[in-house]
Ligand SMILES: Cc1cc2nc3c(=O)[nH]c(=O)nc-3n(C[C@H](O)[C@H](O)[C@H](O)COP(=O)(O)OP(=O)(O)OC[C@H]3O[C@@H](n4cnc5c(N)ncnc54)[C@H](O)[C@@H]3O)c2cc1C
Ligand code: SF4
């Protein structure tokens with residue numbers, strides 16, 4: 001008489017509700033980040049060839065549609081990073097020497113780290129450019 | 132029909148049932164145990180217990196104190212031999228729970244912490260914040276998972292006991308998932324089905340607390356003892372009846388009437404100390420008086436018009452604001468969670484509205500100190516049983532302890548008693564099983580348009596509250612008995628909307644209400660016949676305690692007509708009946 | 723008593739009688755009613771054949787989890803007033819097989835709890851019951867949060883991995899494993915680690931935190947999973963780099 005009903009959705013699981021869709025989208029952001037890395041590697045490759053190829057590729061990257069794509073990728077990358085930072089405190093065993101580490105502290109440290117790395121990169125690029 | 136066989140069958144998987152199961156394993160690991168429960172074990176109502184669990188463990192305490200508190204709290208209706216065993220075995224049982232992983236709250240030294248509780252002269256209540264029952268139940272359940280000797284029958288509803296050759300040999304149970312009946316055979320059966328607060332309208336008890344186990348035993352000829360004693364907890368949330376634990380008063384919370392007065396001082400419960408006085412709260416005084424006296428004080432205040440008047444009836448205020456947010460969050464976080472979710476107030480800044488609410492049923496299946504009933508092979512433990520250590524009024528935090536002490540006792544005794552006994556076979560058993568099958572088939576086959584379960588339940592609730600509430604008299608109780616007689620007839624005309632065999636929860640409710648009316652009749656008749664006032668049983672027409680005639684347990688037996696009420700002497704060992712004295716004038720152990 | 727009413731759209735399924743449907747009921751509106759009260763009103767006075775689980779009505783027994791307007795919730799803690807003017811759609815928890823109406827099959831979940839060996843494991847031979855094991859408040863604090871799980875399974879309904887990978891042991895069970903692993907009285911961690919990493923699902927969990935989001939008891943199972951993964955990875959590399967060091 002029992003006839004358990006399987007209500008799982010298979011590959012369309014992400015359409016079930018808002019939160020699943022958000023998860024799906026968040027995971028999908030990695031595709032944009034991957035694409036940016038590929039574009040960057042191509043850039044390095046072109047830079048090693050003659051000036052014309054390089055400039056053509058650079059123009060392609062500056063095409064308005066590509067700029068939109070970069071901005072979307074940037075937004076996604078930031079969203080992914082920030083949401084990752086915000087839940088990171090949960091993942092760490094919460095005590096050091098018997099005291100709970102405040103979540104705000106962990107989150108702050110990550111943002112500080114991100115800022116420091118970004119700053120260093122800029123300085124390095126500026127230094128390379130200057131010499 | 133599906134048939135299974137075990138050495139010991141336990142009906143009920145709350146604190147008492149789980150402890151009993153593991154006691155059987157400890158006593159004899161070769162025995163097989165069937166554990167039947169109408170809900171998954173961790174849903175059992177032990178999960179709702181908040182405040183804590185009493186046992187003597189600290190150096191400033193002594194067994195004599197715990198014994199005296201329990202006996203005087205019971206208004207001398209507890210059996211003193213049972214209380215002595217209870218107090219002696221309690222510490223070991225609580226340490227056992229600790230070794231099974233219960234996350235007790237601790238002192239800085241790493242030892243378990245204790246808190247004061249109502250009616251106790253010394254703080255001896257172990258606690259796990261204010262979710263003690265939750266942690267105890269989950270620790271017991273999780274620990275039990277390692278024992279392969281225990282076969283669980285989750286979501287099986289026991290409908291009747293099987294008796295043959297003068298002893299209990301199993302039960303019939305309905306599997307909720309399939310709707311099929313099962314015959315579960317065993318040499319010993321331990322009933323651990325919990326209390327029956329649900330016969331009242333306003334209760335802290337969950338929907339499963341319908342007293343099924345009492346009905347099982349009662350119908351098998353076993354007496355129900357001291358049924359007239361029902362505990363009202365003084366602090367439930369109006370409307371929902373959600374409990375605000377006594378631990379809130381143990382931590383220093385106070386009760387105020389609509390004049391802002393700590394009215395308990397007017398009811399022989401001692402003098403109030405300032406809330407910032409380091410001696411506040413005082414044990415066995417004021418807000419830490421026993422529950423029966425506090426609930427009765429509320430009724431007097433209400434009659435005098437000194438209560439607040441609210442949408443769900445009159446209430447007084449429980450004020451914990453002076454404890455401060457930090458203490459509230461560390462000691463009674465659940466109180467804050469419940470009050471803000473269900474009453475919409477934050478106890479850190481506002482007093483909590485509270486009123487008395489049916490909480491615990493002292494009466495139950497008559498057992499001896501081993502949990503054995505008068506029917507060989509049948510045992511009972513936990514809230515469904517009446518040993519009795521609670522007498523006319525249970526002390527807060529004694530019940531969880533009772534579950535493990537007497538759960539373990541019943542388990543051990545059942546394990547030794549069953550060894551090598553053959554199960555009976557033959558027509559008598561077949562006849563009982565067939566009768567049970569027919570009873571349920573008839574109920575399911577009734578034509579639509581009969582009585583509705585919920586309407587009968589509402590009428591039962593109203594009758595019990597009106598007739599057998601905090602204050603009772605001959606007129607109210609006689610009327611209640613008459614209504615119950617009618618309800619019994621109406622129950623036979625219940626018809627169901629649900630015709631499916633799968634998870635037919637309406638069928639379960641019908642079987643429950645049938646038993647509820649039966650045991651309510653035992654309660655009302657026992658209350659009518661006890662013409663004295665003692666503990667939670669307050670007769671306005673017989674206001675005094677009458678030791679000459681009623682230092683006795685009432686014993687209700689089922690008959691075809693009204694229940695027959697008999698009496699059995701209380702066991703007195705070293706503590707002769709005396710006045711119950713609370714407040715600062717009370718010395719240690721009443722001396 | 724007010725005259726306002728609210729509409730419930732309730733998922734109905736009777737295995738012996740056709741496929742699933744939604745059924746509408748009109749119930750009185752009270753601003754202090756929870757969704758469970760509305761369901762009980764239906765069962766008591768309109769249609770006794772509606773089937774669902776509940777017991778405590780105070781958010782602690784864990785039996786009344788359902789999807790309320792698409793989100794997993796304890797129906798005894800979800801207020802009707804938060805869903806006005808309605809209708810309120812009530813469905814069984816997703817990611818579980820439905821047995822009947824709002825009742826789901828939880829046996830798979832119960833087995834997962836069992837798998838993580840959720841009890842104290844000790845090396846000592848006999849249990850000496852003369853004294854408690856000592857544990858300081860700080861040690862208690864390390865695992866306390868993970869011990870608050872009421873097994874309501876809302877986190878399983880919120881988890882997109884559970885929906886796809888059956889064997890994934892899931893948030894609550896992993897939190898429970900972590901609860902015992904972090905308990906200073908326990909000595910069974912190695913045994914539990916083996917179980918946790920035997921199944922694939924845990925690596926599919928990409929730290930989305932939906933489980934912690936819906937958890938009514940703030941257990942933070944997502945945290946537990948990430949902690950377990952971190953420890954699992956550290957253990958793995960330790961073993962890889964020091965193959966001679968036998969694990970106890
Ligand atoms: C809100 C609340 C707070 C409390 N706080 C405290 C406290 O702080 N300290 C204290 O000492 N006490 C407290 N108590 C009292 C104490 O919790 C109970 O007395 C105790 O938990 C009862 O446990 P039990 O094992 O007897 O029954 P329960 O835990 O109620 O379990 C009954 C079991 O029987 C099963 N069952 C019932 N009928 C059937 C049937 N027909 N077929 C199959 N199975 C069945 C159920 O499924 C369940 O598993 C509190 C009670 C309440 C309600
Ligand atoms: S972790 Fe939270 S959501 Fe998951 S079962 Fe436990 S209490 Fe429920």
Ligand code: FES
Pocket residue numbers: 776777778779780781782783784785786787796797798799
């Ligand atoms: S009914 Fe117990 S958690 Fe909702």
